[in-house]
Amino acid sequence: MYSLIGALVVLVGLTTVAATESRARRLDRRMTRLEHKIDLLLRHGGIEDDDPALAEVAALARAGQDVAAVKKYREATGAGLLEAKQAVDRVKADDGRS
CATH class of the missing domain: 1.20.5 (Single alpha-helices involved in coiled-coils or other helix-helix interfaces)
Structure with a gap:
């Protein structure tokens, strides 16, 4: 029982x-x-994200330093590994369209 x-x-x-x-x-x-939609709206409106850590993430991603960019994104946002990787990939994809 x-x-x-x-x-x-x-x-x-x-x-x-x-x-x-x-x-x-x-x-x-x-x-x-x-978050992706908000990023698109900000970019469409010409509004820059003023978080210096995220600017550093973008710079690292543009320089091809993906691992460092993912690490910095995780430190700045508290995001998990997958979310940080997706964010870095979005930065790189957005730069490819510009």
């Missing part, structure tokens, strides 16, 4: 953790899309 209750508790716990992680991933994707 106790083992059945224990198994149910573990199952509920694992389901809750999985649901929470899934929601967190969805929120991260939404936030990344929103």
Whole structure:
């Protein structure tokens, strides 16, 4: 009887953790899309981001120093590795279009 209750508790716990992680991933994707849209709006409006750390990230990315740019972005924003890599890739792609 106790083992059945224990198994149910573990199952509920694992389901809750999985649901929470899934929601967190969805929120991260939404936030990344929103940040990208804000960046586009700022650029379209001719508004520069005045954060010197992000300017340094852009300079490092333009210089081909992707690893340093990702590291600096993570330090400046607290972002995860994937988000920082995507941000650096966006900077490089945006420069390619200019």
